[in-house]
Amino acid sequence: MSESQTLLLGFIAGVTILIGLPLGRVRSVKPGTRQFLNALAIGILIFLIWDVLVHAFEPVDIALGKLHDGSGGVGPVAGYGALFFLGITVGLGSLVFYEGWLGSRARAVASSTSSASSASSRRFGPGTMAPEELAVPRTRGISGWSAARRLSLLIAVGIGLHNFGEGLAIGGSAAAGEIGLATVLVIGFALHNGTEGFGIVAPLAAEGDRPSWGFLLLMGLIGGGPTFVGTAVGSQFTSDAMSVIFLTLAAGSILYVVIQLLGVAYKNGRKELIYWGVLLGLCAGFVTDMVVTAGGA
Numbered sequence: 001m002s003e004s005q006t007l008l009l010g011f012i013a014g015v016t017i018l019i020g021l022p023l024g025r026v027r028s029v030k031p032g033t034r035q036f037l038n039a040l041a042i043g044i045l046i047f048l049i050w051d052v053l054v055h056a057f058e059p060v061d062i063a064l065g066k067l068h069d070g071s072g073g074v075g076p077v078a079g080y081g082a083l084f085f086l087g088i089t090v091g092l093g094s095l096v097f098y099e100g101w102l103g104s105r106a107r108a109v110a111s112s113t114s115s116a117s118s119a120s121s122r123r124f125g126p127g128t129m130a131p132e133e134l135a136v137p138r139t140r141g142i143s144g145w146s147a148a149r150r151l152s153l154l155i156a157v158g159i160g161l162h163n164f165g166e167g168l169a170i171g172g173s174a175a176a177g178e179i180g181l182a183t184v185l186v187i188g189f190a191l192h193n194g195t196e197g198f199g200i201v202a203p204l205a206a207e208g209d210r211p212s213w214g215f216l217l218l219m220g221l222i223g224g225g226p227t228f229v230g231t232a233v234g235s236q237f238t239s240d241a242m243s244v245i246f247l248t249l250a251a252g253s254i255l256y257v258v259i260q261l262l263g264v265a266y267k268n269g270r271k272e273l274i275y276w277g278v279l280l281g282l283c284a285g286f287v288t289d290m291v292v293t294a295g296g297a
Contacts, residue, residue: 003235006174009186010167010231016190017159017224020197021216024152024204032270034205039274041202042261043281044195045155049254051289052162056247059240060084083244091161091252095154099256102142102150148207149215151260155200156223158253163193163223165247167230172238174231193224195284203264 023037060080066072142150170186200219204211230246265274 006235010228013186014224014227017193017197018220019194024201036273036277038202039277040281041199043278047285052251087248088252091249095256148203148209151203155257156219159223160226161250164226164230167227168234171231171234175235
């Protein structure tokens, strides 16, 4: 398979994330429906955590098997084990820190804006607006986004790390001449990404925040683009250590997102919708995984 054909496979697998993103622009969604869709996304993300950790732990498991039968030493076990736990810790901890930093920055700007507005009202009083009143600072950048949009961004980042690992698998299979396996992986990962797109916009649907098409395309690029990049990298060389690092980073970040989404879900009541939505999301994840397994991957 040529390099251009391999990259085309990576593009197909990644671009399907756009299928679920337009759901974020649906108007007039009932509160119960929003909560169910949010729970559905949680179920899908829980499956992704399981899927990612199983693949990330494979090198550790293989090293342990070699240690057991005497064909390997403690070094690979310790090395892969350290990468495994470090990746999860960094993936989770970095998003905890980043979200805290964004929240404190947004509060600081809001406080500054409030103080400036108060001072302006005292100085100028009622009547015609003075030019100086236009100098009130505004919140810019990501810190000015709503909490739902920031959470969508974090979901896209976590899914992007996961999809980079998927791209490595596609590129590595194609480079090794395993065309059938690479094709099956593309089909399975394309189905996965189709459901992941909805996971990104679930916080927006839960809050009734209708994003622009530009915002959705940006989230699609962050979440699906790494599949293409991973395919390009995997077609050139493969590394178990690299796979462990990116997969565990994805697992830690997705774990953070799941915790956040559960908090959003429980605020809205109707717990029975949460249970059924999570169950259906898990089932959807496993059904798409069956496609890959049935093909011999």
